[in-house]
Amino acid sequence: LARDIGEKIxxxxxxxKSGHLVAGALNxxxxxxxxGRNWGCxxxxxxxxxxxxxxQAIEAAIEMQLYRVEAGAQGEHKISR
Numbered sequence: 001l002a003r004d005i006g007e008k009i010x011x012x013x014x015x016x017k018s019g020h021l022v023a024g025a026l027n028x029x030x031x032x033x034x035x036g037r038n039w040g041c042x043x044x045x046x047x048x049x050x051x052x053x054x055x056q057a058i059e060a061a062i063e064m065q066l067y068r069v070e071a072g073a074q075g076e077h078k079i080s081r
Contacts, residue, residue, distance in 0.1 A: 010034065012056045014048060025052040027060075034061040036071040 010027040023041040027034050036053050053071055061069045 010057075010060055012052050012060065014045075014052055023048055023052060025057065027057055029064070029066070032066050033068040033070055034064070034066050036069070 005028075008029045010029060012025045012027065013021055014023040016022045022043070023045065024039070025036060026038040027036050029035075034057055036057060039049060039053055041048060054069075057069050057071065061067075
C-alpha cells in the first residue's frame with residue numbers, strides 16, 4: 001500500500017503531554033484536494049477532532065498548495081456545529 005499510494009496519504013496525529021499517541025486523522029490527497037477519510041481517538045478531548053480534521057488539515061493543504069479540503073460529511077462530531 002505504501003509503495004502504491006504512500007505519497008497520496010497524510011496522517012495527522014496528536015500526542016498527550018507524555019508523548020503517547022492519542023488521536024489520528026487519515027487524509028487522502030487527490031488532484032488539488034485533501035480528502036478527510038477517517039478519525040480516531042483513544043478518549044474524548046475537547047475540540048481535538050476539529051484541530052486535527054479541520055485546522056491541521058487546512059494548514060497542511062496550504063503548505064502542499066492544494067486548493068480544497070473536503071473533510072467528509074458524516075460523524076457525530078459534526079452535530080456540535
